[in-house]
Amino acid sequence: MKTWAALLRPGDWLLVLLGAGxxxxxxxxxxxxxKAERAVVRLDGRVVAEFPLTAPRRFAVTGPLGETLIEIAPGRARVLSDPGPRQYCVQQGWLTRPNAIAICAPNHVSLSLSGKDASHDSLNY
Amino acid sequence: MTVSTIELRVTDADRRIARYAAAAIALTVAEAALPSPLPGVKPGLANIVVLIVLLRHGWRDAAWVSLLRVLAGSLLVGQFLAPGFFLALAGALASLAVLALAVRLPQRWFGPVSASVLAAFAHIGGQLLLARLWLVPHDGVFLLAPVFGLSALVFGIVNGLIAARMLKEEQ
Known part of the structure; x- marks a missing residue:
């Protein structure tokens, strides 16, 4: 080990560290x-609202079962509450990555994030 | 047999280059037998030879050995003019360009390992650039850059150490 280390000169160490960094x-x-940039809320597949992920805010959308509450925060978004029976979309928590999606199927609502360019979403992927 | 009218004068430098190139080609072929987790992630053992030639005999000889290695190596593994050949060529040209600068670094501070690491990064850079421009015209190829970068760093250090050791032992 020592003999190998002796082969390294000071600049070598520097370059190796720079490369590792x-x-x-x-x-x-x-x-x-x-980076996720926008949150898109859909009802029955139609876009009902679109927000930039910059300022915090809440948005309510009314589906067949009742009101689904969406919460937007800087850089992320989540379904705060939903009248659906199993609460999958609520339990998904904060969405942070572009093309991530939370679907509240019983209430026909979906929340998805979009980045600079659209590619695969988290379901299809 | 008729006596050939064309006489090729073979200099000592030619023989030397041929010997080194043969060693590099042998390493290329041996390496082709190794399984690779990802196309492009390879030890690049032939670069040890290129490095040694560079530090013993200068950049011109190293360029000869490197390019002969790419040409003959691809012929032997059946990759000549296939995408792999052009990727190897792009990598070799990029690393030769960087090595031309790397030999000018102060010897006191920068040894073979520096040259090897820089060349390894250039190698992968040239390959990625060609892949992006030609084979996979999508920025998705750059998602692999960290993996390639890591392998370039590791094998750059290892190859550089081997070259440094061999150069030291001859002294």
């Missing part, structure tokens, strides 16, 4: 899947 930075940078 660049690689470490590139992982989250390239694998974050981009």
């Amino acid at each position: 660049a690689v470490a930075v590139s992982f989250p940078l390239l694998w974050s899947g981009g």
